[in-house]
Amino acid sequence: MSVVRLNEQQSMAVKQTSSPLLVLAGAGSGKTAVITQKIVHLITRCGYQPNQIAAVTFTNKAAKEMKARVGKLLGDSSVKGLIVSTFHNLGLNIIRREHRTIGIRQNFTIFDDQDSLALMRELCKKDVDADKSELIEILNRISAWKNDLKLPDQAIAQAKDNDELLAAKLYEAYTRSLKAYNAVDFDDLILVPTLLFQQNETIREKWHHRIRYLLVDEYQDTNTSQYELVKLLTGKLGNFTVVGDDDQSIYSWRGAQPKNLELLQKDFPNLKVVKLEQNYRSCGRILKSANVLIANNPHLFDKKLWSDKNYGEPIRVLSVKEDNDEAERVVNEILSRRIKQNLKYRDFAILYRGNHQSRLIERALVIKQVPYKVSGSTSFFARAEIKDIMAYLKLLINPDDDNAFIRIANVPRREIGATTLEKLGSYANQRGIGMFAAIFELGLEEHLTGKGLSAVRRFGQLIVKASDNLKRGDTLAVLNELLAYIGYHGYLFETSSSPKAAEYRWSNVAELLKWIEKGIEDNAQAEDPFATTVTKICLREMLDRNSEEESEQNEVQLMTLHASKGLEFPHVYLLGMEEELLPHKSSIEEDNIEEERRLAYVGITRAKETLSIMVAKQRQRYGEMINSVPSRFLEEMPQEDLDWEEDRQQLSDDEKRERGKNNLANLRKMLSS
């Protein structure tokens, strides 16, 4: 690894440091190698100190991998101070350092979307009658405004209709609540630093000084506020390298603006552009199919990916009767190919459009006792028991977090009902303080009667005591003691449908505690290791923990197409290549086929050696079977490279004849080409 031969373009990309640089890096063209080599180059050849360089990615996984690679090249000790983090993490660090100027108190909470939803529900409770999907709709609008650097007053002023005006007003209220709770949401992690840099030249200069060179991975995924942050961080000098591929832009729903690639040329006239077009990952046929497919999309930049690897096996299209068969077929395939071709479980990846699709596959894998790993699923954090415990942790760190307070004041039941909370809330509101702080105010006694008051005060003391203990004792011991004291284990048994379910939920809690233990160890040098750990968990930074251990693990990889970006696998199974699934129904309705095509492109280009595409004729949806049609993307792919294979037993004679014809046609095409 330490001796990496770069091709001409890669080498140009690494050595170009005098002007801003855009690297257009096709799938599998070695962009991570370029970024890591460039960091090395900057440090060893250009006189940069490691702590003057920042490399920004979008996922924790990518950041972790990049850090490990650079560490390997230079030695872990000599990259001290080098920033390799996600956009959100970088923003978090800026907010932490500058919290005073921003007007946020230390130990602020990070709201994940579950928290935001709970808050929005609370805000709507009073006068707006909205169900969950409407709340999410409003939150999405707010998120879009934030990503577009629009503040509440602008949103209100520019509202086009009543719906929008309502959302804009809720945006204002939401922002005020976050402020009061001493909390920020995911979008704020970018928005707040960007606004700060826009408004405060001194601080901007300070960070210019701190970060002299910036590298951005997956640049096509940046949204408006992220691009603005990049510009503010690098200033007019434009000491940056951004790497991106418009064909792999799959996050427009999150505000990503692939046109930021073009904007760069306008904003930085001295921008240099380097294209990486040699693919080192996939065999020729897979690459060709991907190219042919993506040629159906319009392009910002021309790019011709090529490979000098061998052509490889045909791409198999496995057509099965229904989704159950799909799962069974894939698992059987993996089992037999593993034996026949002497492969490891981890050589296989199963990719799909939506998280729910993993369920059937998981079941089949469990039955056949195949070890597997589902990655990128955030469902862990959606679990009630995890949300409960996280709320306790957040409240311990930030007593102003009313959101957390409301969630757990009565969990487990301690006779603090809705009415009591309501009264406490309005009192706190009127006094302009947090609910937790309000508990101890004498004035509260006028608003709450004996029973409610004592229940609330008991709860307050519980938190105060635990918080005091945390300052002294061993964190984990204190947390365990707290859980034992509130009887959370017992509570799970009372509220679960079966003891088995309760045990499972408790094991989730135990898992969370294990993460915290590990986090505290890893961040022992931090000012507040416990708070740091909780923050990292909020940012999902510990989702795929101990990546080194993990790479030793031998498990079939399951993930969504989105989660697969940036990864590669020898053998890939692409599930559900059907209309309404890929492209997804809602994308068809919204006429956003191009992004779905890119998603398919990403999936196909993950494969190094073989690709198998699954198509089911019927699929269960909301409990009833519906017929499905092969995806239009299959038609767009080069037919001579596809090998259709029907499930033999389920073939009618007609279908067999049809298949034969097709195969013959394919064979002819192959011979003639």
Added chain:
DNA sequence: TCTGCATTAATTTTT
């Protein structure tokens, strides 16, 4: 205030 039953919505992707 809590429990149990009935009704209904969900399946796009994530830091």
Added chain:
DNA sequence: TTAATGCAGA
């Protein structure tokens, strides 16, 4: 089909 939500009654 499953999971979450809402309502009625104790």
